[in-house]
Structure formats: C-alpha cells, structure tokens
Amino acid sequence: MINVTIFSAALQDFLRLRRAMLWIVVVVGLYLIAGLYLKYNTENSPDQAYATLSTILVFRILPLASAIFSTAVISQEVEQKTIVYLLTRPVARWRLLAMRALASFVAVFLISALCAVGVSMAVYHNPLGPYLMKDFVAIAVGSVAYGSLFILVSLLINRAMIVCLLFAFGWESLVPTLPGSIFYLSIGTYLNKIAQRPKMPDAEHGIMDTLSGLMGAKPVPIATSWIAMIALSGACAVVAAWWFTHFEFVPREDAE
Secondary structure (H helix, E strand, O other): OHHHHHHHHHHHHHOOHHHHHHHHHHHHHHHHHHHHHHHHOOOOOHHHHHHHHHHHHHHHHHHHHHHHHHHHHOHHHHHOOOHHHHHOOOOOHHHHHHHHHHHHHHHHHHHHHHHHHHHHHHHHOOOOOOOHHHHHHHHHHHHHHHHHHHHHHHHHOOOHHHHHHHHHHHHHHHHHHOOOOHHHHOHHHHHHHHOOOOOOOHHHOOHHHHHHOOOOOOOOOHHHHHHHHHHHHHHHHHHHHHHHHHOOOOOOOOOO
C-alpha cells in the first residue's frame, strides 16, 4: 500500500496541471512541425516520413523529458531544500527511490507516447499508424534506460540537469554519426533498432535522414539492443539504490 501511495503522489506531482499543459503545447508543436515537413517533402513515402520525424522529434523529446523528470526524483528535492521532509518518512530509502523513479518513467512514457501519436496523426492522418506500437515499445525501454542513467547521475553530481541535457542533445546526437564502433555507446542506437525503423533507399538520403540517424543504419542485432538496455537500466538502478541508501543527502545551501 505504501508503494502505491508514494508512486501516485509522485506521479500527480510530475503531471500536475501546469506541467501537463506545457507538454500538451509541445505535442501540438510537434504535430505542426511534422505537417510542415510533409508539406515541403512530398517525395518521401508516409513510412519514410514517419521514421525520419519520429527519430528527429519524438526520440529527442524522450531524453529531454527524461532529464527533466529524472532530476526531479531526488536532485530537485535537494536543491529546493525539501529532501529533509522526504527522508523523514518511515520508508526504506531504496523503496522511496524506486517508486518515485517508476513514477518518472511513467510520466516520460506518457509524454513521449503522446508526441508519437501527434506525429502519426500528422503523417498518416491516423493516431494509430503502422509503426506506432513499435515506437511505444522503444519509448518504454528508453524511458527506463534514460531515466535510470539520469537518476544515477543526479545522485552523484550537483546541477545534474546540465549534464543530462548535454548527454541528451550533445552525446546522443553526435555519437551515432561518428565513424567506428563508438555508436555502441549511444542509447539512441539501441532504441532505433528496437523500434525497427524502415530502411531508407540510398537515393533518398538527405540532411534530415542524416540528423535522424537513419542513414547508414548501425549493424546492431535487436537481441543485443535488448540485452544492452536491460543491462544498463538494471546496473544504473542497482547502483542508484545502493548510493541513495548509504550516503547522506541534505539541502544544498548554495541552491538558488
């Protein structure tokens, strides 16, 4: 019962009306951007357009939302000096972290899934496009993978939001385009494989396809992608739970 209480309270906080309205505006914005892309790129098939737009838009919103909500699990409590009230509850620290983390995963999934529905609606004029279910699976995996990593980062360093955003928009955008095998260090590489993107014809590669990472699809087996994401998520979750249980967390006096 206490688990449900912690989870529901955290989820209600993460998705309170003001925050929810802001993310709804983002969903509408993605729908309009997708519409503009289709208007000026009529040569692409709907499947190719959706694959490009989903990767560029939806799977960029995913790590952004994850960075925002993951740092709110503990780091935000420290900076706002409310961590004392959180930790005085008669609940094991690992349980408290786990339930709040789960709430953040659900919030990130819901927001990213709505973004995917918006793009699907713009491309197919149908909220349930042919690739939407596969994207939902990849979004769920990404919500846990990014969330676990970012929560661990927020426990280890101060001002974790900056680091998480640099990873989400710097590392994740640059690494998949580099030569060699460094693309194995990108979460996005595995998520694109799990989402099973359609292969783009060589003659139709362009700047948007390069940005989306569709050009030169990485030779990562889907089984490897699942193993990598499960291993990363599990390792980060275990280390985060251990760290939060054994180290002291007090309000930051230098937080503004």
